Amino acid sequence: xxxxxxxxxxxxxxxxxxxxxxxxxxxxxxxxxxxxxxxxxxxxxxxxxxxxxxxxxxxxxxxxxxxxxxxxxxxxxxxxxxxxxxxxxxxxxxxxxxxxxxxxxxxxxxxxxxxxxxxxxxxxxxxxxxxxxxxxxxxxxxxxxxxxxxxxxxxxxxxxxxxxxxxxxxxxxxxxxxxxxxxxxxxxxxxxxxxxxxxxxxxxxxxxxxxx
Ligand SMILES: [Zn+2]
Numbered sequence: 001x002x003x004x005x006x007x008x009x010x011x012x013x014x015x016x017x018x019x020x021x022x023x024x025x026x027x028x029x030x031x032x033x034x035x036x037x038x039x040x041x042x043x044x045x046x047x048x049x050x051x052x053x054x055x056x057x058x059x060x061x062x063x064x065x066x067x068x069x070x071x072x073x074x075x076x077x078x079x080x081x082x083x084x085x086x087x088x089x090x091x092x093x094x095x096x097x098x099x100x101x102x103x104x105x106x107x108x109x110x111x112x113x114x115x116x117x118x119x120x121x122x123x124x125x126x127x128x129x130x131x132x133x134x135x136x137x138x139x140x141x142x143x144x145x146x147x148x149x150x151x152x153x154x155x156x157x158x159x160x161x162x163x164x165x166x167x168x169x170x171x172x173x174x175x176x177x178x179x180x181x182x183x184x185x186x187x188x189x190x191x192x193x194x195x196x197x198x199x200x201x202x203x204x205x206x207x208x209x210x211x212x
Contacts, residue, residue, distance in 0.1 A: 055190035
C-alpha cells in the first residue's frame with residue numbers, strides 16, 4: 001500500500017504537452033516533471049504550510065485590529081468623526097452608494113474573513129496531527145475565494161470610497177486602514193504559500209500513521 005493509494009487512479013495532465021501521467025507514479029516529494037517534455041508539474045515546499053499558518057496567525061491579529069480601530073477620520077464643518085470599516089460601509093449604504101458599500105463589504109470584510117477561516121480550518125488541525133473534519137467543502141471554498149478575493153478590487157473599492165467621502169468632507173487615513181493594507185498582504189502571502197499537494201501529502205501521512 002503506497003502513501004497515495006487512496007487516489008492511485010487519479011490522472012494528472014501536463015499543461016505543456018497534454019501528456020497524461022498517473023499520479024501514483026509521480027514522486028510527490030520535491031518537484032515533479034513531465035516524463036515526456038520535462039515540464040515541471042508542481043513543486044512541493046516542505047515549509048509552505050508552516051509559512052502559510054504563520055501568515056494566517058498574523059492575518060487574524062490584523063483582521064481584529066483593522067476592524068476595531070477606525071479606518072478613516074472624517075472632518076466636516078469643524079466636526080471630527082472616526083469610522084471603522086463596518087461603520088464606513090453603513091454610512092456609504094445610507095448615503096446612497098449601496099453598490100460601493102457592497103463592494104467594500106465583500107472585498108474588505110467577507111472575503112478576507114472567509115479566506116482566513118477556511119485556511120485556518122484546514123491547516124490548524126494538521127499542525128496537531130489531525131485531519132480536519134469534512135474538509136472537502138472547505139477545501140473547495142479556499143479555491144473559490146481565491147479567485148474572488150482580489151487585492152486590486154479591494155484597493156479600487158478603497159480609493160473610490162475615500163474619494164466619494166472626500167467630496168463632502170476631509171478624510172484622513174487611520175490605524176485601521178494601515179492594518180487593512182497589511183492584512184491584505186498577509187492573506188496574499190498565506191494563500192500563496194498554501195500548496196494543495198503539500199496539504200494532501202500531510203493528510204495522507206496522518207492517515208498512514210493512524211492505520212499503524
Ligand atoms: Zn509534458
